[in-house]
Amino acid sequence: MKYGFIGLGNMATAIIKGMCNSGDFQSNFIYGYNRTKAKTTKLATSYGIQATDSIEELMSHCDVIVLGVKPQMLPDVLPVVRTYLQEKHVIVSIAAGKNITYFQGYLSEVTPIIRVMPNINALIGASTSCYTASEQVPNTQLQLVTTLFETVGTIIEVPEHLFSIFATIGGASPAFTYMYIDALARAAVREGMPKNMALEIAANAVLGSAKMILQSQEHPWSLVDQVCSPGGTTIQGVSSLQSNHFETTIHDAVAAVTDKDRSLSK
Ligand SMILES: NC(=O)C1=CN([C@@H]2O[C@H](COP(=O)(O)OP(=O)(O)OC[C@H]3O[C@@H](n4cnc5c(N)ncnc54)[C@H](O)[C@@H]3O)[C@@H](O)[C@H]2O)C=CC1
Numbered sequence: 130m131k132y133g134f135i136g137l138g139n140m141a142t143a144i145i146k147g148m149c150n151s152g153d154f155q156s157n158f159i160y161g162y163n164r165t166k167a168k169t170t171k172l173a174t175s176y177g178i179q180a181t182d183s184i185e186e187l188m189s190h191c192d193v194i195v196l197g198v199k200p201q202m203l204p205d206v207l208p209v210v211r212t213y214l215q216e217k218h219v220i221v222s223i224a225a226g227k228n229i230t231y232f233q234g235y236l237s238e239v240t241p242i243i244r245v246m247p248n249i250n251a252l253i254g255a256s257t258s259c260y261t262a263s264e265q266v267p268n269t270q271l272q273l274v275t276t277l278f279e280t281v282g283t284i285i286e287v288p289e290h291l292f293s294i295f296a297t298i299g300g301a302s303p304a305f306t307y308m309y310i311d312a313l314a315r316a317a318v319r320e321g322m323p324k325n326m327a328l329e330i331a332a333n334a335v336l337g338s339a340k341m342i343l344q345s346q347e348h349p350w351s352l353v354d355q356v357c358s359p360g361g362t363t364i365q366g367v368s369s370l371q372s373n374h375f376e377t378t379i380h381d382a383v384a385a386v387t388d389k390d391r392s393l394s395k
């Protein structure tokens with residue numbers, strides 16, 4: 130089975146690097162095409178993937194075609210994909226906002242289409258991904274694609290009506306979390322701690338807290354209560370976050386991303 134990536138930007142590069150680093154895929158079975166050739170050459174040189182010069186060339190070699198361009202580039206790319214579409218192909222989209230009906234409109238109603246929403250942590254094998262598939266996707270092809278994304282993290286099936294909210298809390302939220310970690314570290318710098326030391330501590334504290342939520346089966350607020358000693362230090366910070374609208378600030382950010390994602394499907 131051969132995998133072809135059209136558009137080799139941040140996300141496709143993270144997936145390809147994750148695939149190669151996993152040891153589960155041979156890099157010479159991975160093909161890439163990017164509008165700007167330099168990106169293809171760089172990936173071919175560093176990871177040994179096969180560089181191609183056109184969508185036609187990539188599709189002639191590959192079975193699984195991953196669309197890694199931005200949503201607004203799809204109207205340019207999809208008519209070309211349609212021209213070279215064969216029965217062997219399964220189309221995988223990682224684009225925000227664009228639903229299966231959108232792809233069927235450009236390709237055909239019988240083209241097997243799998244929508245996946247990964248995140249950038251694929252680069253280190255830690256993506257939290259989801260998928261939904263058109264009825265036409267045979268189980269064997271579905272299995273291939275879920276296996277691919279399992280090599281770069283975890284993947285679950287999510288009904289398409291929940292894709293936009295998944296794209297926010299699964300796909301976009303790493304950006305929020307990076308911001309949170311950096312804010313913690315920067316606050317420690319104000320207190321005199323070196324930045325590198327502060328970043329490592331903040332990131333590890335977030336990692337441990339995430340594991341605690343996943344492993345303890347406890348409600349997050351029960352865990353908050355366990356940190357807040359009566360009359361102690363932590364409750365001062367928790368009260369400060371509440372006074373400063375911590376939860377509604379997050380809700381507003383989630384709504385902003387989700388609304389934008391939904392607007393892309395119109
Ligand atoms: N960056 C992220 O964390 C995530 C991105 N996504 C989705 O992944 C897709 C790509 O996003 P990014 O990698 O962030 O964008 P990007 O801008 O880094 O990458 C897009 C790539 O496509 C190339 N390109 C543009 N037009 C092309 C064409 N006609 N033919 C071939 N290549 C072309 C560009 O040169 C660029 O390398 C988007 O649809 C986005 O919604 C999904 C989940 C997370």
Ligand SMILES: O=C(O)[C@@H]1CCC=N1
Binds near residue numbers: 225296300301
């Ligand atoms: O910002 C974006 O459009 C993409 C989709 C999810 C994460 N990044």
